[in-house]
Amino acid sequence: DAKTTQPTSMDCAEGRAANLPCNHSTISGNEYVYWYRQIHSQGPQYIIHGLKNNETNEMASLIITEDRKSSTLILPHATLRDTAVYYCKYYGGSQGNLIFGKGTKLSVKP
Amino acid sequence: GAVVSQHPSRVICKSGTSVKIECRSLDFQATTMFWYRQFPKQSLMLMATSNEGSKATYEQGVEKDKFLINHASLTLSTLTVTSAHPEDSSFYICSAVLAGPTFFGPGTRLTVL
Numbered sequence: 113d114a115k116t117t118q119p120t121s122m123d124c125a126e127g128r129a130a131n132l133p134c135n136h137s138t139i140s141g142n143e144y145v146y147w148y149r150q151i152h153s154q155g156p157q158y159i160i161h162g163l164k165n166n167e168t169n170e171m172a173s174l175i176i177t178e179d180r181k182s183s184t185l186i187l188p189h190a191t192l193r194d195t196a197v198y199y200c201k202y203y204g205g206s207q208g209n210l211i212f213g214k215g216t217k218l219s220v221k222p
Numbered sequence: 223g224a225v226v227s228q229h230p231s232r233v234i235c236k237s238g239t240s241v242k243i244e245c246r247s248l249d250f251q252a253t254t255m256f257w258y259r260q261f262p263k264q265s266l267m268l269m270a271t272s273n274e275g276s277k278a279t280y281e282q283g284v285e286k287d288k289f290l291i292n293h294a295s296l297t298l299s300t301l302t303v304t305s306a307h308p309e310d311s312s313f314y315i316c317s318a319v320l321a322g323p324t325f326f327g328p329g330t331r332l333t334v335l
Contacts, residue, residue: 146323153331158323158325161323208254214265215265
């Protein structure tokens with residue numbers, strides 16, 4: 113499984129931006145960076161993905177460094193409902209057999 | 223985004239009975255679906271890859287005769303837990319891929335008494 117490194121946990125104040133980092137130094141040129149999250153007792157949820165350009169959707173923004181060895185997921189105005197475990201993955205094509213590590217447990221506090 | 227549903231969302235059964243869980247891709251076709259299991263406070267564990275029209279591929283350590291997978295159509299995969307025992311109690315989640323991103327079902331909580 114492609115290895116990524118994420119902090120074990122992070123706290124964020126409600127209404128502030130949550131910036132979640134991920135290192136993926138062994139990513140190859142045709143592999144995309146994907147972010148998923150799992151809220152307690154729910155199935156994981158796809159958030160966003162990108163190749164090398166920064167991406168933004170209704171949920172989050174994804175900033176990928178120029179060398180593509182790391183990225184940051186940004187939740188611009190975190191809410192209590194954003195409390196979840198966030199997973200950073202990278203793969204090419206339509207790989208579905210994802211192996212999940214520990215991810216980052218984000219706690220959004222009032 | 224694409225929607226994947228699971229049914230039932232929660233099931234309680236007696237030891238020794240069989241339980242069937244359905245996974246459907248509602249707005250897209252999925253040649254391949256995946257089944258995961260998650261125990262409390264642990265990460266998802268991939269159990270098997272469900273292939274439409276062919277046999278499922280199981281991960282090491284997953285008993286294929288206990289966890290029967292059928293991928294009957296491009297929008298439906300079923301997981302049957304046969305002769306369930308209390309140690310099979312877990313959160314079962316399916317997923318399907320659509321052009322890159324993987325979309326997950328909401329999960330099925332199985333409790334075996």
